[in-house]
Amino acid sequence: MxxxxxxxxxxxxxxxxxxxxxxxxxxxxxxxxxxxxxxxxxxxxxxxxxxxxxxxxxxxxxxxxxxxxxxxLRHKRFLLMLLATVLYAWFLEDIGYVISTFFFLLAGFRLMGSASWWKSAAVALAFSGGVYAVYVHILKGTLPGFPTWLGL
Structure with a gap:
């Protein structure tokens, strides 16, 4: 320190x-x-x-x-997280908030050393879906929705 x-x-x-x-x-x-x-x-x-x-x-x-x-110094982790952030910003409009945030959080959790894929995926899905639901449906804000090619 x-x-x-x-x-x-x-x-x-x-x-x-x-x-x-x-x-x-x-x-x-x-x-x-x-x-x-x-x-x-x-x-x-x-x-x-x-x-x-x-x-x-x-x-x-x-x-x-x-x-x-x-x-x-963990340059590899830093560069991978930077890449994940750039990809998140790049694909946010194309694949929507929930999907892009899910993959971004999953990558971040795995880069920080989370041992379990299932726990990481569950937390990432709960967070991205929860934030979307609260912000869009309760607070009446706007976020990129699901892509049209999914048919949702």
Whole structure:
């Protein structure tokens, strides 16, 4: 654990979160056919980023001074996750939110070291389907649906 790096990065991410919150207020508050405005998501992300940054900053005070460990860089995992993110963004409109998010989460869980394919698939399916249902049906937002070639 590198206390200086963690403190510096927590401050940087808190500032980025504050920028997200400030700039999301400049986005119009309503969208066509949606009761949830397009400013909600970036504002929520900014608030979450600020809260997580504050927690990281607070936790740096609890680090033990004697702990010095070599940082293990996992370039392969990082590049695979970056590739999964790019593919997720690329295919989001073509295959819809639920399917693309399911595969993205499944890839992410497996890259992070989840041992069970079944548990990873179940959590990915529950999350992608649950978020879609809540956002589209309850909050009346809009997300890319299922592709037309599926016939759903």
């Amino acid at each position: 590198n206390k200086t790096f963690d403190r510096t990065s927590s401050i940087l991410f808190a500032l980025i979160g504050a920028l997200f919150v400030a700039e999301s207020r400049n986005i119009s508050t309503s969208a066509y056919g949606s009761e949830v405005g397009p400013n909600l998501f970036p504002m929520g992300l900014g608030i979450i980023l600020i809260l997580l940054s504050l927690r990281l900053f607070w936790e740096t005070f609890r680090y033990r001074e004697s702990v010095t460990s070599a940082v293990v």
